[in-house]
């Protein structure tokens with residue numbers, strides 16, 4: 001998909017995004033955008049907000065760990081102690097700070113989507129849920145079971161989201177990784193929704 005000023009609704013500086021992300025991550029970002037817009041259309045969400053969140057979700061990912069910690073220090077998106085120990089997730093809160101500071105984003109739904117796209121959060125809104133899901137199902141990902149999740153989420157968004165949280169949960173257990181309470185609480189909430 002080619003994305004340019006004409007077909008972009010968000011008015012974001014795409015060249016600036018490209019230079020912060022690097023070529024490979026920009027390709028990933030465009031695929032996340034494509035998946036996010038598809039889901040957002042089905043759910044009737046604000047497409048400009050979804051586009052902004054998708055384009056900026058990994059904006060901090062090229063930064064080094066010490067830089068990420070510096071960016072999030074004393075910000076309103078400051079992570080808790082456990083998050084600080086799960087370094088691969090820190091680009092999410094740092095991305096929210098960068099979206100505010102470098103791109104002037106003030107909308108809380110967009111910022112929350114960037115902030116929680118790695119761990120998820122039980123209270124996150126629909127735009128954040130879409131970005132979380134799109135990041136998982138985007139075309140550049142490929143692993144066993146993903147096609148099933150892709151088709152499920154198209155027909156039943158919340159069940160698909162539940163499958164994503166469960167897949168991530170299993171993966172983290174296998175790797176002996178920490179499971180953050182945000183991710184656990186999100187999965188529990190979706191499981192409850194399923195059995196309601």
Ligand SMILES: [Fe+2]
Pocket residue numbers: 057058061091117118
């Ligand atoms: Fe990310």
Ligand SMILES: [Fe+2]
Pocket residue numbers: 028032057058135
């Ligand atoms: Fe991503």
